[in-house]
Amino acid sequence: MTLPPTVPRRPSQLPPPRQDHYLNLPGANVMATKAVAETEARISKAIKHTAMICINGHVGLGKTFAVHTVLRRRAPDTTLRLRFRNGPNMSEIRGALWRALALPGEPSQSVDPCDQQIKEALDAEPRILLLDEVQWLGKTALEYFRTLWGDDKQRAAIIFVGSGNTRQKILNSPALHSRILDWYQFSPLTPGEVRTTIPAYHPIWAGADPDLILYTDDIAGHGSFRNWARITLHLHDALEENADLALSKDLIRWVLSRLDPTTRHIPPHR
Secondary structure, three states: OOOOOOOOOOOOOOOOOHHHOOOHOOOOOOOOOOOHHHHHHHHHHHHHHEEEEEEEOOOOHHHHHHHHHHHHHOOOOOOOEEEOOOOHHHEEEHHHHHHOOOOOOOOOOOOOHHHHHHHHHHHHHHEEEEEEOOHHHHHHHHHHHHHHHHOOOOOEEEEEEEEOHHHHHOOOOOHHOOOOOEEEEEEOOOHHHHHHHHHOHHHHOOOOOOOHHHHHHHHHHHOOOHHHHHHHHHHHHHHHHOOOOOOHHHHHHHOOOOOHHOOOOOOOOO
């Protein structure tokens, strides 16, 4: 009996999990927060229905982290990851898609043949388009992805992820907005979530006084995973370099002195 040839596994376009943590914070754990669960529910629906969804919210709250975590479980080999910066033009966007789809050669300079090949590649097998930093995309680009998704048939599930004015940009494209199946807006961790999440987030905080954790959040954490990662990285280096140190309010105050003062909340003197 002749066995069929093994189909080689396509390399994932998602980054290694360690890169999701701010500056590859050593020892950081993936947290099963409510936001991750809500993100997973929406991505699962997008994959099931080949739909478009939007994940938005302020910077540093863990949007990209959550999306990557879910897609590594759900679609590690079929996700095409596109991340944009500084208002890319349509030639750059088509080129990024061409490379993500691993199409041969260089994209045609003529728009119609190029788009036809991209659509045919998307039609060939199920795909998920992950579009990160959507706030950098203009209306023409957003409409382009709507046409790729299609009206007569849905070529690929599309996940829009962005901060800033992402939601408003999609609202300003009514044809796209009317086709978004589901939305989720990230919010900062509540004080209750901070108390339960941060001790498990990193060994430095395991067993820490809850009041010290809340103090740190009030002053500089603000319910943002990126802020907490920055604080924890400073602590990690300090504790690693000086074995006599221990987690304390004095050490937290030293860390706060290393942060941008405009991001710190200084409580009034009583």
